[in-house]
């Protein structure tokens with residue numbers, strides 16, 4: 001029985017199974033729950049057992065971030081919903097985000113826990129889901145200072161160019177086939193971002209990459225916080241009915257086995273590597289860096305192989321699908337908006353000239369591509385790949401005049417924030433990159449008023465934003481410079497499926513299949 005994803009069917013089954021308990025629950029409710037006197041945020045009315053879930057599924061087929069945006073328009077920028085048995089505060093406007101991510105940055109600097117999250121976070125031993133504290137501080141520093149150091153970024157730059165060249169060659173091959181083959185854009189992009197991170201992390205490509213990717217994708221859809229086990233963490237009935245926790249555990253174990261093999265092989269290959277000499281070399285990959293830190297043993301929390309594996313897993317998860325999904329959404333939006341596509345293409349081709357001699361447009365060529373950059377921002381505003389940013393409250397506090405008790409899970413709806421009509425106007429749903437120009441040339445990736453937060457904000461904000469945005473620019477510039485793109489069969493742009501699959505990362509519902517026609521000759525690499 002497939003009970004795991006939030007759907008009307010699964011909720012109905014659950015409601016029937018629990019109806020017999022309703023009377024007792026109602027009796028308890030009528031006899032009066034404890035009134036703590038706290039002034040909690042407003043929210044929709046709740047049903048026993050399922051809480052507010054019916055508002056998210058009945059009469060709507062919207063994914064959670066969209067359904068929650070709709071609810072917030074009725075109940076306010078700070079809203080308390082009960083997702084099953086878990087109360088969550090939903091933050092939906094820039095003003096509310098400002099209070100959580102800036103005014104109370106430290107109070108909300110931790111992540112919530114939950115059955116599936118606890119599994120993928122290896123019990124908080126990695127970085128992305130680690131609870132706030134010394135371990136997180138250390139791992140964040142390792143990530144920023146060592147993993148994303150200037151030297152590593154330089155190394156990754158040449159890997160990116162190499163992988164982009166491979167992508168272009170494979171697209172060129174499809175475009176010259178007879179009849180011309182369609183390109184599964186999403187699949188190629190996931191491959192590209194995975195190859196980049198795999199080569200950055202392990203030097204070579206991961207031999208078990210296919211299996212690794214399959215398990216990562218499976219986990220992403222199960223760990224969005226809307227699996228039944230996460231909604232009813234204390235229910236034995238749900239645990240019995242649901243396979244989500246077991247599926248996540250199995251996928252996670254497989255991924256950890258693959259990573260464990262890679263780490264062991266590396267340790268066996270370079271058992272006596274002189275760490276200082278290795279550090280001085282430019283070819284030290286992320287695994288070398290982490291193993292060197294393990295050997296130096298100078299950190300307060302020793303980097304055990306388990307922690308190294310958890311951190312690499314986190315960086316893979318954080319860096320690959322987010323970047324690939326953004327490029328895919330950008331291509332979908334540009335195809336769906338021919339006027340924007342024409343402008344972006346013209347800019348790339350005019351700025352780079354027709355006689356671009358290198359086989360790949362490099363990062364050095366990207367500085368003047370203002371329209372393309374705005375198109376990427378607009379894509380991230382409309383399709384933040386992580387629309388629901390998970391945080392938790394570390395101590396009792398007040399936000400917008402409401403009491404938030406310690407331990408409350410908080411979801412910042414980055415999608416809703418980017419849709420706020422007070423900042424983005426009534427036509428906020430439209431893809432219009434020019435709006436960023438109208439808001440001022442300085443309107444950057446980080447904005448002071450929190451109306452654009454695809455990378456989060458505050459001390460837990462994404463440390464990979466620069467790596468991500470430069471990769472997205474590089475790939476898009478190349479795709480638009482070398483090819484003209486169209487929907488196969490000449491279908492109209494409106495026919496493009498812009499539906500979403502919800503998970504920890506939101507992706508396009510249907511693969512984006514496009515036809516590419518070479519716009520200029522791709523020189524041999």
Ligand code: HEM
Pocket residue numbers: 127128129140143314315318319320322323326384385386389390453454455456457458459460461462463464465467468469
């Ligand atoms: C388009 C691409 C990306 C998007 C939209 C994105 C978005 C995000 C968001 C929303 C968060 C949570 C921030 C918060 O809680 O305030 C996050 C965290 C994180 N991201 Fe990214 N990210 C992207 C790419 C990357 C890349 C390339 C890396 C590579 C290292 C990365 C590494 C991380 C890490 C390590 C965290 C956890 C930080 C912490 O908890 O301290 N991300 N990202």
